[in-house]
Amino acid sequence: MKFVDEFRDADTAHALAAKIAALCEPGRQYKLMEVCGGHTHTIYKHGLEDYLPESVTLVHGPGCPVCVIPMGRVDDAMALASEPDVIMTSFGDMMRVPGSNGSFFDAKAAGTDIRMVYSPLDSLKIARKNPDKRVVFMAIGFETTAPSTAMTIMRAAQESLQNFSVFCNHVTIIPAIKAILDSPDLRLDGFIGPGHVSTVIGCRPYEFIARDYGKPVVTAGFEPLDILQSIYMLLLQLSEGRSEVENQYSRVVPWDGNPTALKVIGETMQLRPYFEWRGLGFISHSALSVREKYAQFDAELLFHVPGVRVADPKACQCGEVLKGVLKPWECKVFGTACTPETPIGTCMVSPEGACAAYYNYGRMNRHRVKEAVTIQVGRP
Amino acid sequence: MCLGIPGEVIELLPDQPDLARVDVSGVRRVINIGLLADDPPVPGEWVLIHVGFALSKIDEAEAGAALQFLEGIGQAYADELEALAESRIE
Numbered sequence: 001m002k003f004v005d006e007f008r009d010a011d012t013a014h015a016l017a018a019k020i021a022a023l024c025e026p027g028r029q030y031k032l033m034e035v036c037g038g039h040t041h042t043i044y045k046h047g048l049e050d051y052l053p054e055s056v057t058l059v060h061g062p063g064c065p066v067c068v069i070p071m072g073r074v075d076d077a078m079a080l081a082s083e084p085d086v087i088m089t090s091f092g093d094m095m096r097v098p099g100s101n102g103s104f105f106d107a108k109a110a111g112t113d114i115r116m117v118y119s120p121l122d123s124l125k126i127a128r129k130n131p132d133k134r135v136v137f138m139a140i141g142f143e144t145t146a147p148s149t150a151m152t153i154m155r156a157a158q159e160s161l162q163n164f165s166v167f168c169n170h171v172t173i174i175p176a177i178k179a180i181l182d183s184p185d186l187r188l189d190g191f192i193g194p195g196h197v198s199t200v201i202g203c204r205p206y207e208f209i210a211r212d213y214g215k216p217v218v219t220a221g222f223e224p225l226d227i228l229q230s231i232y233m234l235l236l237q238l239s240e241g242r243s244e245v246e247n248q249y250s251r252v253v254p255w256d257g258n259p260t261a262l263k264v265i266g267e268t269m270q271l272r273p274y275f276e277w278r279g280l281g282f283i284s285h286s287a288l289s290v291r292e293k294y295a296q297f298d299a300e301l302l303f304h305v306p307g308v309r310v311a312d313p314k315a316c317q318c319g320e321v322l323k324g325v326l327k328p329w330e331c332k333v334f335g336t337a338c339t340p341e342t343p344i345g346t347c348m349v350s351p352e353g354a355c356a357a358y359y360n361y362g363r364m365n366r367h368r369v370k371e372a373v374t375i376q377v378g379r380p
Numbered sequence: 381m382c383l384g385i386p387g388e389v390i391e392l393l394p395d396q397p398d399l400a401r402v403d404v405s406g407v408r409r410v411i412n413i414g415l416l417a418d419d420p421p422v423p424g425e426w427v428l429i430h431v432g433f434a435l436s437k438i439d440e441a442e443a444g445a446a447l448q449f450l451e452g453i454g455q456a457y458a459d460e461l462e463a464l465a466e467s468r469i470e
Binding site for chain 2: 038041092120122147200222254258260261264
């Protein structure tokens with residue numbers, strides 16, 4: 001019953017659920033995409049789908065930075081890590097992501113110098129302490145982590161550090177959303193906009209979704225009630241025939257984002273002409289590389305990067321899961337060959353990946369969840 | 381990595397205006413506050429931290445709610461705190 005005890009506001013949730021149900025037109029199906037992996041996590045952990053009418057489906061989006069890294073890029077990073085005198089540094093989330101020849105963890109076990117860091121600034125410190133080594137930071141993430149990499153590059157430039165570079169894999173969320181909107185596979189009715197990415201980019205970049213595609217967007221917080229509230233706001237827009245960008249998470253997300261963060265990204269990085277995303281393929285202007293001004297910190301210029309495109313393992317259906325075409329449990333290897341302990345695909349690696357989230361929390365069957373929640377609400 | 385974690389600013393480092401010591405669930409570490417240069421936090425204020433950088437200011441109630449959410453997440457937050465505890469930003 002751990003699940004239920006943690007969800008203190010189940011009664012408020014039921015009240016919101018009733019308001020949501022009241023907005024649904026009979027016979028109409030609603031598909032809403034939560035873009036951010038953090039939201040996916042909350043949805044599965046709290047069984048939020050069980051609060052929703054059958055006609056509302058939540059579709060999990062591509063907003064898990066580890067999940068969208070294509071296999072070829074992992075192989076490139078491995079190639080960099082195995083160059084002489086290199087110390088590769090990486091966030092913990094990246095360590096278990098499988099490339100075609102194993103993960104960072106496997107390479108580390110085999111003797112390659114790969115170190116886990118909390119922050120790119122920790123990577124910088126390793127560089128300062130090891131002047132005879134070449135320290136590479138494996139930069140991944142959306143606009144939430146890109147400013148940190150940008151600030152670190154600027155700091156390295158100030159200090160004229162000679163032995164620090166960044167293997168830049170930062171991606172931008174808007175082109176991915178556009179690719180999904182343009183994909184014929186999926187008909188969506190609205191978007192639950194990412195929370196923390198929006199603290200950086202603000203809400204304006206989503207306006208094209210409302211204006212050009214006629215779909216509502218509501219930027220949402222991470223608590224269960226935030227998500228239910230956002231679903232309510234989306235359905236209210238749909239019922240009133242509106243498509244606007246609204247900010248449910250205004251207590252954290254400023255409408256214009258964080259201008260300083262955007263400025264430092266612009267100072268140090270530029271859009272790549274195209275970048276490969278796992279599952280979504282090549283998307284134009286969807287990723288960042290280090291600007292020429294900071295070329296001495298660009299690992300792609302300092303080292304030989306193989307750049308070979310590697311197809312995902314045949315059994316893996318992360319691509320379909322990332323596009324929201326398949327639910328995690330519909331993948332052929334979900335929970336059998338692919339588990340968080342021995343992941344085949346990236347969606348099972350990261351705690352924000354839809355598969356890992358579902359695997360960890362989704363085992364309770366829906367009937368039992370509903371029963372348990374009812375009991376909890378009924379308690380004095 | 382993608383988790384924003386709330387921390388209370390304890391002190392600004394006197395000789396490094398970009399750095400502040402924060403308390404995150406009892407773990408005290410130094411983070412960079414350069415991204416909040418337009419409105420720098422002062423001791424007692426709360427910030428949302430991503431990979432060693434404060435990305436936005438939040439109020440205490442929001443910090444409390446965010447912490448409760450993170451503690452509920454379990455392993456992912458434990459991992460993040462463990463990584464933070466290893467961090468030595470300077």
